[in-house]
Amino acid sequence: MTRALMSDMTGISRERRCLRGKPLMSAHSSLSRKEMERTASFILVAVCLACAGYCAPLQVEDFDFGPPLGSEGATIEKTGENQFLVTLSHAPEHPGWANHLQFRILRNAKGNPLKMTVRFVGETQYSFVSNFHSWSYDGVNWQPTPFASTKTETDPSTGQKVRTAQLEFSAFEKDTVWFGFQVPMTYEQMVEMVERWKRHPAVTVHEIGRSLEGRKLIRLEIADPDSPYPKERRWVHYFANQHPGEYNSMWRMVGMIEFLLSDEGKDARQRSICHFVLMQSPDGPGHGWHRTNRQGIDMNRSYAVAGAFPEQGHEPYLFQKDLEGIMASSCPVTTVWSMHTWPGAADPTIAVSPADIAALGPPEKCVELLKKFDPDHKLVKPLKIDSRALRWRTRPWTPADSKPDGKSGGTWDGGPRAQFGVTACLCEGGADLLTKEENIASGRVLIQALTQYYEGIKPAAQAAEKTSAETVPRPAGS
Numbered sequence: 001m002t003r004a005l006m007s008d009m010t011g012i013s014r015e016r017r018c019l020r021g022k023p024l025m026s027a028h029s030s031l032s033r034k035e036m037e038r039t040a041s042f043i044l045v046a047v048c049l050a051c052a053g054y055c056a057p058l059q060v061e062d063f064d065f066g067p068p069l070g071s072e073g074a075t076i077e078k079t080g081e082n083q084f085l086v087t088l089s090h091a092p093e094h095p096g097w098a099n100h101l102q103f104r105i106l107r108n109a110k111g112n113p114l115k116m117t118v119r120f121v122g123e124t125q126y127s128f129v130s131n132f133h134s135w136s137y138d139g140v141n142w143q144p145t146p147f148a149s150t151k152t153e154t155d156p157s158t159g160q161k162v163r164t165a166q167l168e169f170s171a172f173e174k175d176t177v178w179f180g181f182q183v184p185m186t187y188e189q190m191v192e193m194v195e196r197w198k199r200h201p202a203v204t205v206h207e208i209g210r211s212l213e214g215r216k217l218i219r220l221e222i223a224d225p226d227s228p229y230p231k232e233r234r235w236v237h238y239f240a241n242q243h244p245g246e247y248n249s250m251w252r253m254v255g256m257i258e259f260l261l262s263d264e265g266k267d268a269r270q271r272s273i274c275h276f277v278l279m280q281s282p283d284g285p286g287h288g289w290h291r292t293n294r295q296g297i298d299m300n301r302s303y304a305v306a307g308a309f310p311e312q313g314h315e316p317y318l319f320q321k322d323l324e325g326i327m328a329s330s331c332p333v334t335t336v337w338s339m340h341t342w343p344g345a346a347d348p349t350i351a352v353s354p355a356d357i358a359a360l361g362p363p364e365k366c367v368e369l370l371k372k373f374d375p376d377h378k379l380v381k382p383l384k385i386d387s388r389a390l391r392w393r394t395r396p397w398t399p400a401d402s403k404p405d406g407k408s409g410g411t412w413d414g415g416p417r418a419q420f421g422v423t424a425c426l427c428e429g430g431a432d433l434l435t436k437e438e439n440i441a442s443g444r445v446l447i448q449a450l451t452q453y454y455e456g457i458k459p460a461a462q463a464a465e466k467t468s469a470e471t472v473p474r475p476a477g478s
């Protein structure tokens with residue numbers, strides 16, 4: 001696949017489309033002389049104002065806090081010319097978890113500067129000023145921007161923590177503006193990319209259900225139809241993002257997908273089957289939820305080690321049931337990746353199963369491979385090996401586990417490892433990779449190292465359906 005097409009798939013080089021405006025007056029208009037005079041005087045005033053460089057200041061109505069990139073429950077009030085106070089609301093069922101500051105200016109931004117004071121009262125965890133934010137004129141090309149200042153106080157009358165931040169922009173050059181957490185990805189952009197990837201013959205899109213707000217729950221599968229290796233003998237990797245506010249982990253997966261679909265990724269694509277869930281909580285980006293779904297379930301405290309059951313949460317149940325279906329198929333998953341973000345470069349910790357170590361050698365080989373693809377570790381930190389296996393719960397999980405503090409319940413790395421004994425990777429970090437391109441590049445590093453550590457194809461004994469060794473071609477380079 002050409003570089004231009006791949007770039008187009010991420011929307012980086014997407015051309016802006018112009019809507020053709022309707023004519024102001026049709027030939028059949030029958031305006032009265034008075035109306036025409038009034039129209040002419042309006043135009044005259046508008047031209048004079050434009051000549052004088054005047055632009056109407058921003059109003060409360062120009063801001064939108066709803067989907068596709070919003071902050072549910074946020075309120076805005078005007079405090080001066082182009083100055084506003086925004087009070088953030090919180091995630092469902094979690095009064096102490098602020099929704100991210102995300103908004104769009106729908107009109108009138110051109111020529112106006114902006115000063116915004118942002119406030120959240122009652123924070124208990126997950127500050128809205130953590131990591132970084134980005135802004136954009138088109139929702140596609142983003143620039144990181146810091147808050148001008150932040151402070152935290154305690155309200156003496158209530159004892160509640162009050163966090164305040166100042167956001168400042170000099171005069172905008174265009175009328176529409178987007179603002180969001182990390183490098184934002186909307187649900188709509190995710191669907192658009194999936195539609196483009198779907199054109200590749202190796203891609204199958206599974207819609208496994210709908211979110212509580214009716215958005216598609218999508219798992220993308222990459223399996224090369226022209227591979228010389230039987231599907232049952234290919235390594236199978238499953239990557240999923242749980243927390244809807246951790247956009248950089250989604251861009252990391254975009255990098256993995258693009259590599260696998262590129263000419264360069266052909267060998268990896270033929271020896272493996274890769275599943276990607278870019279958003280387990282697709283309702284999140286539109287509402288600014290950092291960790292939850294509509295029910296307030298912390299999406300990474302939602303795994304039910306004893307087996308999927310409906311009360312574990314709507315989307316977690318559907319995705320775990322789907323994963324259990326893959327595990328029961330003739331192509332069960334070899335590695336499960338739980339994709340997250342925290343400060344720094346991408347930061348993976350892997351717990352390799354004894355079966356994989358027996359087949360591939362020690363996981364230190366994977367550490368070396370990562371170094372090969374990112375020698376300075378600017379994109380991906382040195383791989384950490386968890387020889388004891390990642391944390392998991394041995395008792396059955398209950399819905400109460402993720403409420404109200406969200407501190408317990410099964411995670412999507414330790415959970416599948418405990419349930420199936422497979423290799424699991426918790427990939428954090430990436431929240432200091434400030435651009436879409438860097439996050440995409442970190443994904444390329446990870447998928448290359450992973451698919452080289454998982455060399456060749458599954459040994460016959462490890463494959464679910466044992467295939468006669470004579471009928472299996474020897475993989476290149478193994």
Ligand SMILES: [Zn+2]
Pocket residue numbers: 243246300339340341
């Ligand atoms: Zn997370």
